[in-house]
Amino acid sequence: MGNGEFTKKILCIGAGYVGGPTMAVIAAKCPQYKITVVDINAARINAWNSDDLPIYEPGLYDVVKQARGRNLFFSTEIDPAIAEADIIFVSVNTPTKSFGEGAGYAADLQYWELTARNIVKVATSDKIIIEKSTLPVRTAEAMSRILNANEKGIKFEVLSNPEFLAEGTAIEDLNNPDRVLIGSQQTPAGIKARDEVVEIYANWVPKEKIVTSNVWSAELSKLVANAFLAQRISSINSISALCEKTEADVTEVSRTIGMDTRIGNRFLMSSVGFGGSCFKKDILNLVYICQSYGLTEVADYWESVVEMNEYQKRRFVRNMLSAMFNTVAGKRIALLGFAFKADTGDTRETPALDVAQQLLDEHAKVVISDPKALDNAKIDLKDYADRLEFVVDPYEAARGAHAIAVLTEWKEYKTLDYKKIFDSMERPSFIFDGRNILNHQELFKIGFNVFPLGQPSFKHY
Numbered sequence: 001m002g003n004g005e006f007t008k009k010i011l012c013i014g015a016g017y018v019g020g021p022t023m024a025v026i027a028a029k030c031p032q033y034k035i036t037v038v039d040i041n042a043a044r045i046n047a048w049n050s051d052d053l054p055i056y057e058p059g060l061y062d063v064v065k066q067a068r069g070r071n072l073f074f075s076t077e078i079d080p081a082i083a084e085a086d087i088i089f090v091s092v093n094t095p096t097k098s099f100g101e102g103a104g105y106a107a108d109l110q111y112w113e114l115t116a117r118n119i120v121k122v123a124t125s126d127k128i129i130i131e132k133s134t135l136p137v138r139t140a141e142a143m144s145r146i147l148n149a150n151e152k153g154i155k156f157e158v159l160s161n162p163e164f165l166a167e168g169t170a171i172e173d174l175n176n177p178d179r180v181l182i183g184s185q186q187t188p189a190g191i192k193a194r195d196e197v198v199e200i201y202a203n204w205v206p207k208e209k210i211v212t213s214n215v216w217s218a219e220l221s222k223l224v225a226n227a228f229l230a231q232r233i234s235s236i237n238s239i240s241a242l243c244e245k246t247e248a249d250v251t252e253v254s255r256t257i258g259m260d261t262r263i264g265n266r267f268l269m270s271s272v273g274f275g276g277s278c279f280k281k282d283i284l285n286l287v288y289i290c291q292s293y294g295l296t297e298v299a300d301y302w303e304s305v306v307e308m309n310e311y312q313k314r315r316f317v318r319n320m321l322s323a324m325f326n327t328v329a330g331k332r333i334a335l336l337g338f339a340f341k342a343d344t345g346d347t348r349e350t351p352a353l354d355v356a357q358q359l360l361d362e363h364a365k366v367v368i369s370d371p372k373a374l375d376n377a378k379i380d381l382k383d384y385a386d387r388l389e390f391v392v393d394p395y396e397a398a399r400g401a402h403a404i405a406v407l408t409e410w411k412e413y414k415t416l417d418y419k420k421i422f423d424s425m426e427r428p429s430f431i432f433d434g435r436n437i438l439n440h441q442e443l444f445k446i447g448f449n450v451f452p453l454g455q456p457s458f459k460h461y
């Protein structure tokens with residue numbers, strides 16, 4: 001198909017964890033559309049055009065290979081791509097603001113606004129602009145004002161189409177989403193634009209899973225979905241602390257409450273804490289929005305979800321310290337896993353970073369192992385480079401260690417030869433399972449002192 005034969009020209013600004021996989025899947029499913037993904041980060045774009053993609057995501061490479069060069073293009077040429085596009089997804093980063101009003105809570109919208117202003121500058125025809133990034137409720141209003149303040153007579157319709165994919169399962173989530181949400185103004189122009197976007201997803205998503213709403217509900221639903229998911233983890237993590245005091249077993253509690261179909265069995269895995277680029281950022285953003293409307297009690301309620309998560313990470317290290325006779329100074333400790341969850345190399349907000357920093361503050365000798373995240377780990381911990389080791393092989397990482405802590409639920413950690421590991425470690429040997437993925441009885445039999453989360457520990461002393 002030549003350039004002129006594509007039925008739609010779709011652009012995505014921002015080639016990150018969302019923009020790249022989302023557009024790759026649309027391109028693979030819809031060869032009739034031309035999809036261009038642009039970014040200001042040339043190294044990222046080069047990587048998208050190579051065999052060594054900038055992010056690790058199961059199945060992503062095959063999808064990219066299928067469409068790249070056919071109807072999927074990665075480029076740093078932003079302005080011409082804006083000029084030719086009918087529909088523009090904006091998927092730039094929206095981190096927590098680190099300065100000024102709302103610092104530490106509000107979303108930093110500078111990247112989004114810069115993008116909007118550039119679109120106005122370059123555009124020569126009407127366009128649909130889609131918020132793919134996660135944004136505070138009512139951002140579309142501000143964006144619409146900025147975009148439509150142009151003097152060229154160009155009309156921009158701003159829609160909200162938040163992304164619900166999770167890292168590690170992005171391709172599966174995009175292929176079979178629970179729902180696709182498209183929020184629009186309820187005006188004729190808004191509804192026409194919405195229908196155009198519905199048409200894109202209808203190429204592979206069943207119609208009943210494509211949900212439409214007003215634009216403010218769409219923006220807010222995204223924040224609330226993440227807040228509810230994180231809340232479940234903080235809830236079960238709070239119970240893990242109580243289990244450790246009472247000899248109840250958090251995995252048994254999770255299983256039992258999860259069998260109640262009203263509660264459901266997912267997102268009830270107690271852990272060292274939730275990480276990832278979005279849960280904390282989006283909840284704090286929700287907190288800020290509530291505060292700005294004077295809803296102090298609502299703000300406090302949601303903020304406690306983040307506070308519980310911070311407590312869980314501190315508590316994990318405190319448990320390690322107390323088990324290891326209140327000192328880890330000079331002791332080698334191997335951290336198995338640094339990614340914020342399995343099947344990703346992403347380390348943004350990973351609980352492993354907090355654990356590593358706390359152990360370093362206690363003067364432990366920390367060794368970090370991870371199958372995919374060591375490059376990011378080295379960047380995250382560059383200030384401590386002289387006090388750390390990074391080792392891919394978990395057996396090497398554990399050699400000579402006093403303790404192992406499992407911090408990411410990588411499948412391979414379940415089936416390591418723990419007898420071999422035990423034989424290479426210092427005595428007494430400790431294992432802290434921050435994800436409850438190991439066979440604790442077996443480890444105890446081998447000789448380890450075993451500390452699961454929210455379950456009774458097994459000690460030889």
Ligand code: NAD
Pocket residue numbers: 013014015016017018019038039040041044091092093094111114115132133134135163164165166167277278
């Ligand atoms: P990311 O940091 O991986 O990617 C954002 C990209 O935007 C970067 O490559 C950056 O260089 C680029 N960018 C910034 N300003 C630009 C500009 N003016 N022009 C062109 N490119 C620009 O971020 P991400 O993880 O992909 O997240 C993007 C948005 O999606 C955020 O709002 C996030 O909350 C939301 N989100 C993320 C996930 C996830 O799993 N990571 C899931 C759902 C929603």
Ligand code: UGA
Pocket residue numbers: 134163164165166167168226229233266267268269270271272273274275276277278279340341342
């Ligand atoms: C999350 C949401 O699941 C996505 O729907 C959303 O699109 C995305 O945030 C976003 O907006 O960025 P993600 O952070 O990629 O996705 O991964 P999750 O699977 O949600 O895991 C988040 C964290 O919670 C991880 O650290 C994970 O290990 C932890 N977790 C998850 C638990 O500790 N226990 C659980 O039961 C589930």
